Amino acid sequence: MEISTNYSITKDELKNKVILVTGANRGFGRAMTLDLAKAGANIIMLGRDLDSLETTYDEVLDLGYQEPILYPLDLEGATPEHYEQLQKNILDNFGQLDGLIHNASIIGTMMPIEQYDIKLWYSTMQINVNAPFMLTQALIPVLNKSSDARVLFLSSSVGRVAKAYWGAYGVSKFAIEGISKTLSEELEKTNIKVNSIDPGRMRTEMRRTAYPAENADNNPLPDTKSPVIVYLMSKKAKKLNGEQLVLPNV
Template identity: 40%
Template structure:
């Protein structure tokens, strides 16, 4: 479905899944706000969107872990001044440093991972809610992992943050359900041939994994009109069929 004049913010927009979503949504007419701390990756997805003759996106270099509350609010104020309202937020940024036993997990690694994977989605969602509520319909999508249900050994701060993020998303969906304006979804992309997967599972045969582009139709569904009345759901790419 066309997403003309829809403003959607994507965190981790320079990453594999973030850039896949950004390009897919932009090709359908969405105005994308690209959020990432890596400027080179931001420029790459910006160029790809422009080359596709989609609406020109906005690049916003932003360190989710290092930003303070005032900087989050400044981001929200700039979005409101530019677009007046916001129709979507995709939390796609993720930190996974290594699979580590709890007994060996450095404190700074624990804190940094939770900052990116849990605290940042909370802070960003909180400052953006007033702008999302200005829309007739809006979507917040949290990216999680199937491990949130199994809590495997060595998943460390990454595993804990996913479990907590899903809980946060469910609480948020319950609180927003009565207004019927903002829908909240937990998205599990499953194993795909992404840069993060290459780094964390280097010995795996990636030729057997789906390409990142296979997720594009699901991103379009999550932010399109077909999902307007669906909230509080977990969408798993491995079992989802349009």
């Protein structure tokens, strides 16, 4: 289902909402953090690099938006105990969670499966699939405390239609689509709505790594696409569940 990126954020439309964004330090995660904070949400910025998390945090404050919370965590090494601790911290500090955005991912490498490096395959699956699974599992109880909660999985076109040489990344996004759809059905009768989204191409480090020869200036900046994430977290999108969303490349 294609949704327009043409969305104007209204001040305070997400006031009092608590939303966790993974990979919030840069790329699309940074753009979403800025727009969600602009809309008044309390953002829990999860990422592994404290310096760049702090840079984005400072940007949010400089713009006068809602102050976020920094949560340094490396999703590759994180264990169920780390996610239980995160659940406890959210419960103690906010009492509930209203949004969970699984954005952090690595691209792995472009390689035929026949030759794919096994260690890199494991790392890609750990960060792109196992971490979102464990994080979601640990946070369902706090999402359940919200009267209107959202889980959003960042996907990709190569997680919907297979493309040669995309290796572990493509396979990981197929798995994300599977988790998203399965969870949306399991939680159908609850207040938690679950969707996946293919954001389309964006001018980020990941895109530069995947397409080193293209002119990056032709790719839209992530902040042209992030306002619609505010819409997806707002009550206006309450009916969406189990959808494979896609953003147009404008």
